[in-house]
Amino acid sequence: MNGWLSGRQDNGANFGDDELRMIPRWAMVGAVLVFAAMQWVFHVVMPHHKHEVLALRLMMSYTWGALWASYVLLIGYVSRDTQRRGMSPALWMLVCMILPGGIGAVVYFLLRQPELSRCPNCATSIASSYNFCPQCQFQTAPVCGICHRGVRITDVYCTQCGHDLASDGAPQRLRVYSDGD
Numbered sequence: 001m002n003g004w005l006s007g008r009q010d011n012g013a014n015f016g017d018d019e020l021r022m023i024p025r026w027a028m029v030g031a032v033l034v035f036a037a038m039q040w041v042f043h044v045v046m047p048h049h050k051h052e053v054l055a056l057r058l059m060m061s062y063t064w065g066a067l068w069a070s071y072v073l074l075i076g077y078v079s080r081d082t083q084r085r086g087m088s089p090a091l092w093m094l095v096c097m098i099l100p101g102g103i104g105a106v107v108y109f110l111l112r113q114p115e116l117s118r119c120p121n122c123a124t125s126i127a128s129s130y131n132f133c134p135q136c137q138f139q140t141a142p143v144c145g146i147c148h149r150g151v152r153i154t155d156v157y158c159t160q161c162g163h164d165l166a167s168d169g170a171p172q173r174l175r176v177y178s179d180g181d
């Protein structure tokens, strides 16, 4: 799990403009349409009674409209978020739509993969769990020199095989991290 330590630590840290831009236009239009449709259902389709309270009807239409609109926005977000994580958009949009009450979205946020980044050397898409670029062998994370499993940069010995990591001579740009910790 090197990604959590050395990778991009932007998970939730800046949930602002960047994340809002992840919602495609079709989802925004869809959300407005869904909201309008709910107003139509509550105010036109549903029968009016003689002594009903208008405020209650307004509240209901507003709540249900907002709920379904945010559901559309969420599915739009998932459609783009999956792509930058190398996951299947169609599969996860389906999961979010089928599992009721937003459970699909909860499952998605629990299981989603870390964001892909670019190899600094050749710009290939690499998952943050990779230790080497699959195209050019550029080392992106510290590994044990004997068993080649990922290690933390602050480790002195490999947790898997006990190898003395100081003797490996990790690239300078990886060793730089240890100063900050």
Ligand SMILES: [Zn+2]
Pocket: 119, 120, 121, 122, 123, 124, 133, 134, 135, 136, 137, 138
């Ligand atoms: Zn590369």
Ligand SMILES: [Zn+2]
Pocket: 144, 145, 146, 147, 148, 149, 158, 159, 160, 161, 162, 163
């Ligand atoms: Zn090892």
